[in-house]
């Protein structure tokens with residue numbers, strides 16, 4: 001894998017009213033003309049995403065958004081798209097100008113409620129008459145420092161980058177947190193069957209290997225068929241064994257008694273979502289009947305492997321268990337409904353394309369509405385009787 005996957009990048013949104021200079025700032029921060037800039041209000045019609053490395057912060061994704069005050073016919077749709085950007089935002093840069101404060105203050109409030117880190121900037125400072133007075137006024141209203149910025153003169157850009165460099169995404173965590181420690185031996189049993197991509201490992205496997213190396217663990221990799229040989233080549237039992245759900249039974253039967261066993265999907269359900277809520281969510285299965293309604297939600301609209309699980313495998317398993325009439329709705333991409341209450345259970349995909357905050361925004365919607373939610377990995381583990389036999393946290 002050549003670059004950091006988008007889902008692993010800190011998501012930084014640029015928010016403000018039309019013509020505040022969001023697109024100009026994106027271009028200035030990336031030193032590229034990626035976003036269209038113009039004096040016409042409503043130039044940016046869809047969020048524009050650009051990968052960037054920020055010293056101190058690391059791999060990030062800048063998201064330019066349509067103006068928050070767009071009142072044109074299509075404006076409402078644009079504003080709602082911008083609001084959805086908040087669902088995935090780790091850090092919000094709010095652009096103030098001399099055109100008013102109300103929308104900016106509202107968005108700062110919204111970010112505070114959602115515990116999104118905010119940075120307020122006063123944009124286009126070169127064309128504001130009394131910058132200092134305006135800056136002080138805004139600071140007292142929002143009770144936070146404001147960085148004075150001009151994309152025209154370059155003023156404040158370095159300060160903004162430095163500020164970003166001091167921030168950490170609020171929920172940075174490890175995939176294998178609590179499962180192993182430095183010096184541990186970890187055995188990865190990874191089936192490479194026909195559905196595995198040619199010539200490379202899938203992203204969860206790559207990320208786990210990289211993290212274990214960083215944590216000072218020693219790693220042994222094998223396929224299920226090579227597991228017995230791998231174990232006998234090791235001087236002691238591995239502290240941890242991680243495998244794929246599909247190989248579980250074989251791995252379980254060979255597992256030394258003193259090794260801990262878990263699966264990639266359990267680790268990623270923890271890393272990306274809320275494992276406690278997901279394991280709680282599968283308990284809703286005991287109340288499912290042939291007349292229940294289940295929502296299967298996919299993060300992306302195109303990955304064939306996910307489609308296979310979400311569109312074929314899971315519905316088949318569920319209908320076999322609860323009856324052919326079971327109502328299953330499948331949504332993909334941004335279609336996740338605002339109202340989840342018609343459903344008895346929501347099953348979300350592993351969300352390899354989403355950052356953690358995005359998954360948690362969706363999980364939170366279900367939790368608030370009192371609807372049980374789980375994910376592919378956890379429900380498959382439950383349906384195949386694995387869940388009780390692996391370590392989940």
Ligand SMILES: Nc1nc2c(ncn2[C@@H]2O[C@H](COP(=O)(O)OP(=O)(O)OP(=O)(O)O)[C@@H](O)[C@H]2O)c(=O)[nH]1
Nearest residue numbers: 018019020021022023024038042043044067151152
């Ligand atoms: N003088 C000056 N002009 C700026 C600055 N930043 C942006 N502009 C100008 O302001 C206008 C709007 O800039 P954009 O970057 O397109 O603004 P936006 O917030 O992306 O606007 P929408 O996409 O319509 O929401 C353009 O004409 C820019 O050249 C600045 O720092 N100084």
Ligand SMILES: [Mg+2]
Nearest residue numbers: 022023043044
């Ligand atoms: Mg724009």
